[in-house]
Amino acid sequence: MSDQIDQQSATSGDQEAKRSPAVQAPHKKSIFREYAESIIIAVLLALFIRTFIVQAFKIPSGSMENTLLIGDHLLVNKFIYGTQIPFTDTRILKLRNPRRGDVIVFEYPEDPSKDFIKRVIGLPGDVVEGKDKKVYVNGQLYQNPHEVHKESDMIPKEQNPRDTFGPITVPPDSYFVMGDNRDRSYDSRFWGFVRRDQIKGLAFIKYWSIEGPWYKFHIRWRSIGQLID
Numbered sequence: 166m167s168d169q170i171d172q173q174s175a176t177s178g179d180q181e182a183k184r185s186p187a188v189q190a191p192h193k194k195s196i197f198r199e200y201a202e203s204i205i206i207a208v209l210l211a212l213f214i215r216t217f218i219v220q221a222f223k224i225p226s227g228s229m230e231n232t233l234l235i236g237d238h239l240l241v242n243k244f245i246y247g248t249q250i251p252f253t254d255t256r257i258l259k260l261r262n263p264r265r266g267d268v269i270v271f272e273y274p275e276d277p278s279k280d281f282i283k284r285v286i287g288l289p290g291d292v293v294e295g296k297d298k299k300v301y302v303n304g305q306l307y308q309n310p311h312e313v314h315k316e317s318d319m320i321p322k323e324q325n326p327r328d329t330f331g332p333i334t335v336p337p338d339s340y341f342v343m344g345d346n347r348d349r350s351y352d353s354r355f356w357g358f359v360r361r362d363q364i365k366g367l368a369f370i371k372y373w374s375i376e377g378p379w380y381k382f383h384i385r386w387r388s389i390g391q392l393i394d
Contacts, residue, residue, distance in 0.1 A: 218244055220366065222270055222280065228344035228351065229282060232268070232311045237388060238373035241270045241366040254362050263288070263340060263364060265302070266309070268393050271342075272363040275356055282368060283352050283359075284309065287333075287341030294331035295354065298347065309345070311394075316348035326354045340364070368393050 224237040233239070247259030263269060263285050273279040286309075287293040287302060294301045298314055301307060322329035327348065335341050339358035344350025353359070374388035 218242075221372070222282070222368070224282065228346050228349060229268070229284075230346040230349075231313055232284075232345045232393065233282065233368075233371075234374065234376070234385070234388070236375045236377075236382075236385075237371050238375075239368050239371050239393065242369050243366040245367050246364060249362070263361075263367075265307075268368040269340075269342070269359075270365045270368055271359045272365065274359060274363060277363070280365065283342035283344050283350070284311070285340050286343050286353070287335040289335055289337050289339060291335045291341070292332050293335065293341045294333070295326070295329050298328045300343070311345045312347050313345060314348050315346065330354050338362075 220241050220243055222239055222241055224233045224235055224239070227235055244258060245260045246263060247256030249256050265285055265288055267285045268282065269285060270280055270282045273281045286300060286307060292303050297319060299306060300309075320328045333341065336358060338361040340361070341353045342359055343352045343354065370393060371388050371391045374385035375382045376385060377383055
């Protein structure tokens with residue numbers, strides 16, 4: 166009797182199996198779709214990093230010698246002064262304000278399509294003055310260990326502000342910047358101040374450095390990984 170019950174159960178199970186729909190194999194994405202999704206994610210991630218975290222720049226001129234040389238490639242911290250929301254002047258998650266001595270990248274005030282890199286000398290409210298190649302901030306000599314002078318001549322203030330200028334008071338939300346290569350830098354002495362909203366970030370490390378054209382270049386191995394101070 167029990168054998169019959171088992172047999173009936175088995176038969177019933179076979180019938181149920183026949184009535185059940187076949188299990189569908191998972192749909193496999195096409196190779197093209199997989200590549201497209203990977204590329205889109207990579208692009209969005211790169212844009213996010215470039216906009217909010219870090220951005221790469223290349224030094225094209227010698228205005229920051231010998232701190233930065235032509236051919237140095239560096240990374241700029243974009244969130245330390247606050248992340249700027251695109252298409253607005255609003256900054257969020259600010260860690261600190263720019264300090265005297267910071268090397269910053271900013272939009273060139275006379276042509277925002279160009280990026281400049283200089284060192285912060287004067288903060289908002291500071292009085293900056295140049296006397297015979299020496300810089301004074303609030304009446305005190307500002308001694309920058311990185312500055313160099315490659316021209317021995319002294320230009321009068323009436324002719325050119327390179328060696329003697331000011332005194333100048335830095336406006337609110339603005340900064341007075343100069344290149345470390347003092348005699349060969351086009352900076353705040355000539356075109357004025359950098360507004361807070363024009364600053365892109367703090368230059369903090371060299372990740373690559375080459376000298377010469379692409380077909381005959383020399384790698385500056387000692388500069389790679391060097392922090393910028």
